[in-house]
Amino acid sequence: MYVAVKGGEAAIANAERLLAEKRRGDPAVPELSTAQIEQQLGLAVDRVMTEGSLYDRELAALALKQACGDQLEAVFLLRAFRTTLPRFGASEPIDTARMQVERRISATFKDLPGGQVLGPSFDYTHRLLDFSLLATGGEPPPPAPLGEAEPESMPHVLAMLDREGLIESEIDRRPDAPVPDITRDPMTFPADRAARLQGLARGDEGFLLALGYSVQRGYGRNHPFAGEIRFGAVEVEFVPEELGFAVSLGDVAVTECEMINQFKGSATEPPQFTRGYGLAFGHCERKTMAMALVDRALRARELGEEIDSPAQDEEFVLYHADNVEASGFVQHLKLPHYVDFQAELVLVRGMRRAAEAAAQRARPLAVAAGEE
Amino acid sequence: MNHTQTAAPSPGFADPVQDSQRAFRGLLDAIARPGTIVRLDAAVSAPAPLSAAAAAALLTLVDFETPLWIDGAAATPEVLAWIRFHCGAPITTEPAAARFALVTDTVAMPPLDAFCQGDDSYPDRSATLLVAVEGLEARNGFRLTGPGIEDEARLAVEGLPPGFIAAWGRNRAGFPCGVDLFLTCGDRVAALPRSTRLEV
Amino acid sequence: MDGYNFAYLDEQTKRMIRRAILKAVAIPGYQVPFASREMPLPYGWGTGGIQVTAAIIGLADTLKVIDQGADDTTNAVSIRRFFARTTGVATTERTADATIIQTRHRIPERSLRADQIIVFQVPIPEPLRWLEPRETETRKMHALSEYGAMHVKLYEDVARHGRIATAYDYPVMVGGRYLMRPSPIPKFDNPKLDRSPALQLFGAGREKRIYAVPPHTEVYSLDFEDHPFEVQKWEQACALCGAGDSFLDEVIVDDRGGRIFVCSDSDHCGERRAAGHVGAQPDALGQPADKVAP
Incomplete structure (x- = not known):
């Protein structure tokens, strides 16, 4: 057992080779290409890009392949690569109102300019295993009929409420202040909303889902309505210092969720709806909805609400949302701890001896002698 | 960059990765053992009045994330161009806004407490000053005590402004807040972190 | 790379x-x-x-x-x-x-x-x-040098266990x-x-x-006058090199409660053995020869 802990270089190299073999699986089965992962496991790729904070479908697919499909491991791989990349500056804010919409729904209005566009969605599929997918090599599905969506005429639902003054305006209160970057500066508390949203966007989907769910069940309830969820491509623009005007870097696919939440008003503010916001790379509605619920919950302080639930506690949420940090620290318990454990053993044995000695002293001499 | 300049800035480190590592270890040694004089001897041809040690410290520590204050004597077009080119540091005219300060004329130097002191919650947010002095000897002179010093260290410094001892005493009294100093002289440097007590 | x-x-x-x-x-x-x-x-x-x-x-x-x-x-x-x-x-x-x-x-x-x-x-x-999970609070405590809570915690140990646990x-x-x-x-x-x-x-x-x-720089381990700081001691010595003053790892050698103690610092142990120090069971772990060589 001593040898097992004291592994050494050869043991590590062998473990890597075993992993490579496991990854490949049965060689009689054709090897998976990253193009297949990118195309046919696209939602896995989207999650890895979002939580890996890097928009690169091919590298995310590679990470998934390398990680044998383990999403958190793939996120970690992408993050460790991202951290080595030089940065040239910050892009202009993307304008989701100009999105090439593939899907857009609102739960708050039956119909609205631009209409409801279901797009590709699991929502109304019956979750019956489709055994026809067991077979490969068949004909690709016939193309779906094109909708009549006109992206240009698809204003944000919340912008319409905003015009009526029914919802708080989303305005940048410090437009000239640099946007914080939580990957370049350690988070400090209280954190501003931009930093919080970055933390949530990188945050683990499962963690945010559970927190968002807890909000709905009454732990920091904020009466949410899904005002609008849209998914599609937006253009990313960058202003190079030497040019002084914006140039297009290309399109990225994003999902955006805008929640509408109740707010009763205060002494200074009339009753008005408030907002929660979620944004993620690719198609991740569950993630963006959970993110929007938690974003709104974290605004409790700013809106003068009582803070008594986990989702409202920014240190709790933001320190524990990152799955690369969490996964590393939970799993570091696998590392040897025998020095500290030995220190504890010495302590506990000493304390037990002291307790026994005290018990001996307390007992009549004859009984103690009889036990010897 | 200054477009009235015709000549390109003189070179920085020949091997930026290794030279800055060695310079950093020198600076680390200096601040970990106040009173110790270390040499930053990588070949750097910085424009006057930048000394070799001050230039090496700038190349090693300063970049676009660290606003830099430069005194009047050093703020020549050549020096500014050199710093912009090699460090990319934003130059500030406000001592209190600077993370680093370059002092080449100690007579005209702003008081130590004009620079950012940090605060009790974040004392690390204070400024680091690179101060050019005329002489630096690790014997006689000031008696230094504090963290990093076994018993006491001796450091003779020529060219500090009058009243420096009292000003340093106030800086020390503000611990954990306060500025940290690197005293540069040619290619040599010694450090006075805020934790060091100074006596004549 | x-x-x-x-x-x-x-x-x-x-x-x-x-x-x-x-x-x-x-x-x-x-x-x-x-x-x-x-x-x-x-x-x-x-x-x-x-x-x-x-x-x-x-x-x-x-x-x-x-x-x-x-x-x-x-x-x-x-x-x-x-x-x-x-x-x-x-x-x-x-x-x-x-x-x-x-x-x-x-x-x-x-x-x-x-x-x-x-x-x-x-x-x-x-x-x-462990006393205060919030960064905003602990930062204030450091700013004010407010460490009473730690002394209280250690003192509670003494009250409950008779020592700092x-x-x-x-x-x-x-x-x-x-x-x-x-x-x-x-x-x-x-x-x-x-x-x-x-x-x-x-x-x-x-x-x-x-x-x-x-x-x-002075690094002071917290303690109390009547409960001064003290370090771990073992009744055993290192089975390999015989050191009686090093930190020991406990190694279980069989499933009948058999155990030996060996230096946790492998270089220290190797150096001592190379210098000729021998413990009670120098071959207990079948250490490769190169570990013993100078």
């Missing part, structure tokens, strides 16, 4: 970490926040120590990496291999030959020298964290000002922190903090 900078980190990141290290040295025991980067090794596995080492290491250095006091534990091997690949610097298992020692959970038995730097891997840097990561005061966590070293190693001639750097990657103890 192709495609990566010397010591993996880019130069801008190194500058950022170097600035943090200088401030940490200037404010002994204070935890400097830094923009910790994702490393290719998991958080919690030494990323803070690795970033500190990467920021200080150069071609003239000789690196030693230990985990639990030993050079041949898997994580120590992995980290040493990482630096060998990314820097090409010399590595050693000999404490005496190292200029930088990165460690998890131990300080070598051999006294460190002024020309050595020891880098500790730190999981949780905040000494008050903390065996590792034992809290210390640095330079009389900052309460500091020495990382999960056994309290056996705490006296080595005090007035060490070597510079001691601490890196917590996941928690994004760097702190330092400069050479010759």
Whole structure:
């Protein structure tokens, strides 16, 4: 057992080779290409890009392949690569109102300019295993009929409420202040909303889902309505210092969720709806909805609400949302701890001896002698 | 960059990765053992009045994330161009806004407490000053005590402004807040972190 | 390693970490926040120590990496291999030959020298964290030097157990000002922190903090007049080298309760055996011959 802990270089190299073999699986089965992962496991790729904070479908697919499909491991791989990349500056804010919409729904209005566009969605599929997918090599599905969506005429639902003054305006209160970057500066508390949203966007989907769910069940309830969820491509623009005007870097696919939440008003503010916001790379509605619920919950302080639930506690949420940090620290318990454990053993044995000695002293001499 | 300049800035480190590592270890040694004089001897041809040690410290520590204050004597077009080119540091005219300060004329130097002191919650947010002095000897002179010093260290410094001892005493009294100093002289440097007590 | 900078980190990141290290040295025991980067090794596995080492290491250095006091534990091997690949610097298992020692959970038995730097891997840097989970609160407590809660906690131990029931990561005061966590070293190693001639750097990657103890700086392990600080002692000596004053690992050798004790510091044990010291069961672990050779 001593040898097992004291592994050494050869043991590590062998473990890597075993992993490579496991990854490949049965060689009689054709090897998976990253193009297949990118195309046919696209939602896995989207999650890895979002939580890996890097928009690169091919590298995310590679990470998934390398990680044998383990999403958190793939996120970690992408993050460790991202951290080595030089940065040239910050892009202009993307304008989701100009999105090439593939899907857009609102739960708050039956119909609205631009209409409801279901797009590709699991929502109304019956979750019956489709055994026809067991077979490969068949004909690709016939193309779906094109909708009549006109992206240009698809204003944000919340912008319409905003015009009526029914919802708080989303305005940048410090437009000239640099946007914080939580990957370049350690988070400090209280954190501003931009930093919080970055933390949530990188945050683990499962963690945010559970927190968002807890909000709905009454732990920091904020009466949410899904005002609008849209998914599609937006253009990313960058202003190079030497040019002084914006140039297009290309399109990225994003999902955006805008929640509408109740707010009763205060002494200074009339009753008005408030907002929660979620944004993620690719198609991740569950993630963006959970993110929007938690974003709104974290605004409790700013809106003068009582803070008594986990989702409202920014240190709790933001320190524990990152799955690369969490996964590393939970799993570091696998590392040897025998020095500290030995220190504890010495302590506990000493304390037990002291307790026994005290018990001996307390007992009549004859009984103690009889036990010897 | 200054477009009235015709000549390109003189070179920085020949091997930026290794030279800055060695310079950093020198600076680390200096601040970990106040009173110790270390040499930053990588070949750097910085424009006057930048000394070799001050230039090496700038190349090693300063970049676009660290606003830099430069005194009047050093703020020549050549020096500014050199710093912009090699460090990319934003130059500030406000001592209190600077993370680093370059002092080449100690007579005209702003008081130590004009620079950012940090605060009790974040004392690390204070400024680091690179101060050019005329002489630096690790014997006689000031008696230094504090963290990093076994018993006491001796450091003779020529060219500090009058009243420096009292000003340093106030800086020390503000611990954990306060500025940290690197005293540069040619290619040599010694450090006075805020934790060091100074006596004549 | 192709495609990566010397010591993996880019130069801008190194500058950022170097600035943090200088401030940490200037404010002994204070935890400097830094923009910790994702490393290719998991958080919690030494990323803070690795970033500190990467920021200080150069071609003239000789690196030693230990985990639990030993050079041949898997994580120590992995980290040493990482630096060998990314820097090409010399590595050693000999404490005496190292200029930088990165460690998890131990300080070598051999006294460190002024020309050595020891880098500790730190999981949780905040000494008050178990008493107060909130960073906003603990930061205030440090600002005000308000450490009464820690004394109360230790005193409660004394009241309940008759002694301070903390065996590792034992809290210390640095330079009389900052309460500091020495990382999960056994309290056996705490006296080595005090007035060490070597510079001691601490890196917590996941928690994004760097702190330092400069050479010759007082590091005081908290205690009470009637319950002075004391270190672990063993009734046994090392089975391999016979050392009676080193930190011992307990090794279970069979399933009938058989156990032996051996030095946790593998270099120290090897050096002693090479010098002719012999314990009661020198072959108990079938140590390879090269471990015994000088």
